[in-house]
Amino acid sequence: MTTPEQRLEELGLTLPEVVAPLAAYVPAVRTGNLVYTSGQLPVVQGKLAATGKLGAEVTTEQGAELARVCALNALAALKSEVGDLAKVVRVVKVVVFVASDPSFTDQPKVGNGASELLAEVLGDAGRHARSAVGVASLPLDAPVEVELIAEVA
Template identity: 45%
Template sequence: MHLAESETSSSSPESRLLAAGLSLPKAAAAVANYEPCVITGNMLYTSGQLPWIDGQLKFKGKIGKDLTPEQGYEACKLSTLNAIAQLKSALGELSRVIRIVRLEGVLNVAPGFTEHAKALNGASDLINQIFGAAGAHTRMIYSNPEMPLDCASLVVLWTEINHAEGGQYLPS
């Protein structure tokens, strides 16, 4: 979903989240020995973000077997909301995002399921809605026969950022 240029230039990503009736969850801590996100130069990379709500996986299982394609779309959307929460945590303000450069999605799909692109549109649609023109991104879809914690989706964002408005992320 693309917003008209006039809509995106007059409002912040945070205000577009509110207008969409969404709120960011608390950025999830790492579940193993890694950083949830890293900034190098003018790029911020998130680690894979799962479809969490309050520390619990909302979407588990294989899309096309345990979950419908529509639930796969929602799983990707929720994973992306968690990725955006990582951006907000690291940057302070989502207006520091210059561009979402790349979206990578890893999906837990049943044999024979071929609607990967439609499921990952849950992520792309949210990115475009929240970031407008700055959300225009490349993307890659992977599928995996077994996923961490049997999650339905995992989303990674590569994000170009503006350092002028704040400091650099330092892991706590």
């Protein structure tokens, strides 16, 4: 059986270092068999990959790719808490925040970037309930932010 880390390698991806918190919080918290990640921005090698609003400076396709980056960062935060992604029983819930121009309504398509990555890496354990919410702004003018809740063994 293929492990999540092997799937990441097959996808040509590596888990990044856990993104340092921007304020007074921690990247992930475990309570019982649940791990909650803090909201993860599309940070690559310590820098925000893009800024702006969906429907203005950022396209839907770019937003979906940025959501994938956020989900990868969320997996890194999750792994930092449990030590091994093979311990993930299932991703229970994902929330995708999309900084949106007032006329933008494709938040679910942006969220698919995160959802599809989780399914690619974790298989059926990566299928989850989800909300994709348009917001006026996000920290550092990020276009997308993703948080998740995972059940772990």
